Amino acid sequence: MGIKQVKLNVNELTIGMFVSGLDRPWTQTPFPLQGFYIREMDELRKLKSLCNHVYIDVVKGRAPVAVNLKSMVADSGDAKKTKSKRRSEEVPVSIPVKPITVKRDHYVDVKPLKKEVRQARQLHQKVYTAVGQVLQQLDTERYQGIPVTETRKLASDMVDSVVRNPDAFTWLSRVQEADEYTYSHALRAAVWGILFGRHIGLAKRDLDILAMGVLLKDVGKTKLPNELISKTDLTETEQNEYEKFVEYGVQILRETEGVEPRVISVVRTHCERLNGSGFPQHLVGDKIPLLGKIAGIVTFYDMVVTPRTATVPIAPSRAVAKLYELRNTLFQEDLVVEFIRAIGLYPTGTMVELSTGEVGIVVEQNFERRLKPKVMVVVDALKNVLDTPYLLDLAEDDKRKQAQIDAGKRTVEDAQKIEIARDLEPGSYDVDILKVRDDYLMSIERKGLLSLLDRFKS
Numbered sequence: 001m002g003i004k005q006v007k008l009n010v011n012e013l014t015i016g017m018f019v020s021g022l023d024r025p026w027t028q029t030p031f032p033l034q035g036f037y038i039r040e041m042d043e044l045r046k047l048k049s050l051c052n053h054v055y056i057d058v059v060k061g062r063a064p065v066a067v068n069l070k071s072m073v074a075d076s077g078d079a080k081k082t083k084s085k086r087r088s089e090e091v092p093v094s095i096p097v098k099p100i101t102v103k104r105d106h107y108v109d110v111k112p113l114k115k116e117v118r119q120a121r122q123l124h125q126k127v128y129t130a131v132g133q134v135l136q137q138l139d140t141e142r143y144q145g146i147p148v149t150e151t152r153k154l155a156s157d158m159v160d161s162v163v164r165n166p167d168a169f170t171w172l173s174r175v176q177e178a179d180e181y182t183y184s185h186a187l188r189a190a191v192w193g194i195l196f197g198r199h200i201g202l203a204k205r206d207l208d209i210l211a212m213g214v215l216l217k218d219v220g221k222t223k224l225p226n227e228l229i230s231k232t233d234l235t236e237t238e239q240n241e242y243e244k245f246v247e248y249g250v251q252i253l254r255e256t257e258g259v260e261p262r263v264i265s266v267v268r269t270h271c272e273r274l275n276g277s278g279f280p281q282h283l284v285g286d287k288i289p290l291l292g293k294i295a296g297i298v299t300f301y302d303m304v305v306t307p308r309t310a311t312v313p314i315a316p317s318r319a320v321a322k323l324y325e326l327r328n329t330l331f332q333e334d335l336v337v338e339f340i341r342a343i344g345l346y347p348t349g350t351m352v353e354l355s356t357g358e359v360g361i362v363v364e365q366n367f368e369r370r371l372k373p374k375v376m377v378v379v380d381a382l383k384n385v386l387d388t389p390y391l392l393d394l395a396e397d398d399k400r401k402q403a404q405i406d407a408g409k410r411t412v413e414d415a416q417k418i419e420i421a422r423d424l425e426p427g428s429y430d431v432d433i434l435k436v437r438d439d440y441l442m443s444i445e446r447k448g449l450l451s452l453l454d455r456f457k458s
Contacts, residue, residue, distance in 0.1 A: 005055050010048045012371065013038060013056075014419055015355070019047070021055030041412045095274060095285040100334050103201025127158055127187055127215070156208050158194065181308050182218050182229075188306065190214040192298035192343070199342035210291050213266025216259075217295060220249030220267075232309060243279040246271055262291070270295035273330040297323070297331055297339050315423045316347050344370040349433060351426055354392075355419040357381035361433055363440045366395045371420060376440055378431045385430060391440075394418060 005020055013019075020035040029050055035057065038044060047054060193214045197207045221229055224245055228234075234242060249267050253259045269292025272278035274285060278296070288296075304319040320340050327333040346352055350362045352375065359379035366372050372395035379385055401415040426433055 009053050010051050018057040019054050020057040023051050023053050097285045106201030186215050189298045189302045196339050196342045209262045213263045214295050217267050217270050219252050220245035223248040246280050266291050266295050315425050316350050317423045351424040352420045353422050355421050361436045369395050
């Protein structure tokens with residue numbers, strides 16, 4: 001079911017949106033009563049000075065996310081369903097659930113990316129290897145040798161790393177190994193879970209449990225035939241057989257020394273859905289524990305962004321839009337909204353087209369202004385790939401130009417503030433996103449090292 005009108009904070013407005021409603025009478029503003037397209041920065045400033053929120057028509061104008069996804073065939077992985085089950089998921093539900101408690105600014109000590117990236121890169125490989133060892137050992141029936149303690153420690157360290165700076169692991173979580181899909185998906189989903197939990201202020205202990213649970217959520221798939229795991233269109237019999245992986249995983253972890261009950265709870269409930277259409281217990285509403293709800297969202301999101309059958313990832317805004325459509329059906333609405341706020345519309349690593357016509361890669365977030373990240377420009381306005389990419393800090397660029405406008409040195413038209421026009425599919429241009437990542441991370445590592453050497457010299 002599509003949506004037409006969306007309530008939006010004025011700070012999230014961009015040029016090209018159609019404003020269809022205000023939070024105050026139209027007669028108290030200079031705007032036309034029938035609504036209008038935002039065509040210039042001056043109109044944005046007027047809206048921000050007069051309103052706290054507005055309503056935009058996502059059919060007539062640009063949407064905060066692409067909400068019409070009828071052409072998109074999402075491989076939702078753990079959300080595999082038969083056609084009859086998919087139809088039941090589309091029916092909105094009204095289930096009373098307890099609103100989540102969001103602790104803003106619970107984690108305020110965010111280190112610069114350059115101080116965290118080296119440790120994060122090394123840790124990524126350790127976690128990746130540890131999860132692989134878990135599944136490999138399970139696959140060969142050597143349950144007693146599972147490195148659970150090591151995995152728990154690494155998951156906790158991963159929490160610490162993401163808490164210190166989310167960008168470092170967001171970058172590294174995008175690494176894909178097509179022949180190790182289950183491994184990489186578990187790690188990516190754990191990273192999304194930690195980013196989300198960090199955003200809503202979960203206690204460190206809860207983050208540890210969540211990370212461990214998501215890392216181990218797919219261990220039961222080692223009990224399934226490979227062809228069943230990789231098949232996308234299951235018969236009802238095959239679907240029932242596939243769903244058994246959750247209980248297999250619960251049984252395996254129960255027999256594994258050192259796995260806490262709350263970790264097993266995350267594994268047991270990560271495929272449950274708000275309206276009862278999930279599995280294995282068909283839990284409804286708050287019968288699903290909070291960490292299970294979070295695990296379900298991050299699992300679904302990662303499966304849509306990086307489907308098993310796709311050669312390249314899907315643009316994040318499409319996955320966000322699909323998730324938003326499923327609020328109050330499969331997933332709790334306020335959790336969906338907070339997850340979107342946590343990752344932003346343009347997560348680190350997203351290829352974006354700017355209002356100048358240039359194309360760049362988001363390399364670092366601005367947590368105060370989500371629509372103004374740091375972007376590495378890799379394609380010029382004529383769509384030629386640049387030999388030497390350059391870094392553009394959209395927030396700093398906006399701040400500098402606004403200061404010039406306020407000082408009367410430039411007009412709004414002359415300043416030409418740069419906006420993100422849209423995000424792009426990763427394969428849209430002949431650009432190696434991973435190389436852009438590595439070059440950027442290496443450059444800030446070198447800067448950090450040189451800074452350290454300079455301090456020693458002094």
